[in-house]
Amino acid sequence: MNLNDPAQLAVLLEAYLLAAGRPLSLERLGELFDEAERPPPARLRDALAILARSCQGRAFELKEVASGYRLQVRERFAPWVGRLWEERPQRYSRALLETLALIAYRQPISRGEIEEVRGVAVSSNIVKTLQERDWIRVVGYREVPGRPALFATTRAFLDDFNLKNLDELPPLAVLRSLEPAPGILDEEELQPSGPQALAEPAEQVSFRSLLAELDSMEQGLKTDFDDLPEPEGEDPGDAGRERAADES
Template sequence: MNLTDPRDLAPLLEAFLLASGKAQSLERLYELFEEAERPEPGVFKKALEVLRKSCAGRAFELKEVASGYRLQIREDYAPWVGRLWEERPQRYSRALLETIALIAYRQPITRGEIEDVRGVAVNTNIIKTLLEREWVRIVGYREVPGKPAMFATTKAFLDHFNLKNLDELPSLAELREMEPEPLLEVDDAPVPAHLQALADESAEPEAPVEETSFHSLLLELDSMEQGLKTDFDDLLEQADEPDEGQAAPGSPQG
């Protein structure tokens, strides 16, 4: 095998990525070769491009995400491939998704600031879930009374959503365009007045429903867009400069 030839190196990189089952950085791939046989960085890049092109027309693709490169099943096949696992994918609540959206677009942000935008308290379990999944981390503490923790997204968050960096997040304007128009449901069809009256008489009082519109959330985010921070290096610099007596920020992202 001629490791200086991208066409020979590409199948070997494919074997590495298939065996690992997760994203691998270029640095990690370099380490898999003895120094004497290690290809030049330019050869690695060309080999990855050869591998990417070889995936055309196949069920999987080469994808670059925040942690590096990985081979993954194409999204078109997900509905069928998902049947391999009996356990259904976990569904996340609207509150959790709104919280992670605010962190992604307004980071670094505190829990109190999230609550100000959403208009409701953030459940402690939501923050706990995001931290446990390593989608968010603490990058510092706001210089206000109580020194609340500031949250930011991680590489694991980017990897999960097939993103290389935060710049690949859709703009707020694009999100609004993607929000589907409400469809007329069968339940929305007009009900005869006498039937509605009977239903109202027999119905039990309903608990108040939280009316948090994702569209209104996007409008709030849009007003903040000028202050967005989308560079992890900036976040790390803030985390590296704690005030005297301040608790140490969270560990660096993985």
């Protein structure tokens, strides 16, 4: 195989990506070659461009996400491909999605700040679910009494939502069209937060009003996580996994 030929190199990269089954960064792809034959990054990009064009008209595409490049089934085939798995896709509550949206658009943010915007308590199960999905992580602590944890999204969040960086998040104006029908409250929304919890019923929070408040925060979104501080007392295992994700 002539690795100096981008067309032949594209075929080899296709094999790498199919075998990996996960995103591979440009650096990781380069590491898969012996040093003497390693293509320069520019040639790798040329080969990836050829591979992307070769996917046109096929059921799969080459997609660049936060962790690198991956081959994936095109979204329009999801209704049919999903039949391969008997288990139904997990559905998430509006409260969970609102919490995730707040973290994505206003990170880093504390649980108390999320509750202040939503007007209701954030269920511990919501935070646990988002962390178990590896969509959010603790990136530091607010220097105020109690030192509340600060949450931010992860590379896995970007990968799972087909995003290269946070700049690719849809504008908040677009998300307003996704407001659910009025009159539907999640169980978590029936738990008011703060001193009012003992005296006043919870006020319904509409997705439209939530996104309207977030609209002023749309500018200046973070596009990487390199400058986020590591939380004190972080589990060494978590730190190791983060480093492994970065290296890949």
